[in-house]
Amino acid sequence: MSPFDQHQPAAKPLTVLIVAYLFPPLAGGGIPRVQKLVKYLNRMGVHTIVLTVEPPPGMVEDPTLLNDIPAHTPISRVPLPRWMNAFLGLWRRRSESESGKQDGTHSVDAKLHETAQEHGQARSLNMKQGQTDQRNTVFRKGPQKLKQSVQKIVGHALNWLRARIFVPDDEVVWVRGAVRAGMRVIERYPVDLIFSSSGPLSNHLVARSLKRKTHLPWVADFRDPWTENMHRTSIRWRLALEKRMEKSVFEEADAITTVTESFAQDFKRLYPARDVHVIYNGFDPEDFMELEGSPPNAPLTFAYTGILYGKRHPRYFFQALKRLIDDGMIRPDDVRLEVAGVLDYPGRSENRDALIALGLETVVRDHGFLPHREALALLKTSHVLVVFGDQEATAGRYIPGKLFEYMAIGRPILGLLKPGEASRIIEQFALGVHADPSDVDEIEEALRHIVTLYRSGALLKDIAHCSSKDRLSANERLCANERLSADERFTSEACLALEDRLRRFRRDVQAEAFYALFQSVVGAKQR
Structure with missing residues (x-):
């Protein structure tokens, strides 16, 4: 009851x-x-x-x-x-690139610097698979060094003031x-x-x-x-x-x-x-009804929705992926990371710089901010959904909210997370694999496992419907992610059991x- x-x-x-x-x-x-x-x-x-x-x-x-x-x-x-409004507008454009968190100002997670329209929300969604877009995949070096230096100085000054004026x-x-x-x-x-x-x-x-x-x-x-x-x-x-x-x-x-x-x-x-x-x-089950789409045969597509900043970044993921490419396990043209949110804040370029240094410029497509429904569609058409967690030692106490929506999408999850509640959820419900976000070796091992399954055609084999109904609830889709024995074969009893276990995650x-x-x-x- x-x-x-x-x-x-x-x-x-x-x-x-x-x-x-x-x-x-x-x-x-x-x-x-x-x-x-x-x-x-x-x-x-x-x-x-x-x-x-x-x-x-x-x-x-x-x-x-x-x-x-x-x-x-x-x-x-x-x-x-x-x-x-004037102060925050100036600060967001100059210094929010550092996430506003190292000074302890508790900046809210939706306090972001541009509108979706300004960020070019649909640029790469209008492209055909395999087509490159100079605005997205060939990263420019950004503002001139002098402008960047001025922005950083102003940003540091504003952060110093914020930390001492606006409490909490x-x-x-x-x-x-x-x-x-x-x-x-x-x-x-x-x-x-x-x-x-x-x-x-x-x-x-x-x-x-x-x-x-x-x-x-x-x-x-x-x-x-x-x-x-x-x-x-x-x-x-x-x-x-x-x-x-x-x-x-x-x-x-x-x-x-x-x-x-x-x-x-x-x-x-x-x-x-x-x-x-x-x-x-x-997650809200109604958000996922009538959500159509499936991953392409190629390339192997990873997707991430959210913001990236100093303590939550993808650079170790890039390094691990580069090892697989150097070993000949996968080619740059055969893998892609779709990012909807913030790859680098204005005035920052660490993640883009890392891609250039590793020769992975064509691997990442930066969509900027997308309306929620479009972001879900992007996830639905990807093979693997990535959770980039913070690299702080205590980050395992946190559960990124996106993990629950990833659950409902019904795609394998790669959780780059410190050990804790989120990684245990991935294990408990057999949602995918996880690795320490700051351990390149662990990330490489997880990627090798994913690529091996992808190349064998087994990566999505457990994604099946619990029902033949045209419109499935999010929970029925979630049943597909449970690794069941051959004898169970997604029986209605098994699906109902999983649905009961996942009820606490429904909005x-x-x-x-x-x-x-x-x-x-x-x-x-x-x-």
């Missing part, structure tokens, strides 16, 4: 105010958790009201994401101060206006509960202020750690201030949720008196878990 079955809607529908700086049409890795929650809570009869930002200039947008949001959903969009993140300047807007919402609507999801962490500061003013119950959701984040600040006074902020959130929130067991254990160690509920990130089921928690928190407050 699901949590939703146990907690049927009361006579008075639950009304939830959701505080989420990142919300469609903004696009990026931090968007789907709240986007899908709003979608499915409304289907359960919950009234949702969203408090978010007026999309700042320069951030990536995908208006198609709004298709998930019911038209009747009230959305209060709060603009940033004009001076902040850039979005703190949104807090005051968001609190005022939130109070207007609460005065107008019969809000039963406040829900905030970070990053940015400033979302929790908005929710904390609203709770203090209204005494409404509050659930705080953490997609990443706060003071124990692997990108936390190295500035001691700032870290001490953020620890006080974090402590107040954990003391004042009525419930805490997070996305991995590792995060939950860390939070419980810091705050042993608090229960921490784990509700994973996941609709996760929304049920949130709904049950919200009902419990509101009920406890009323008693």
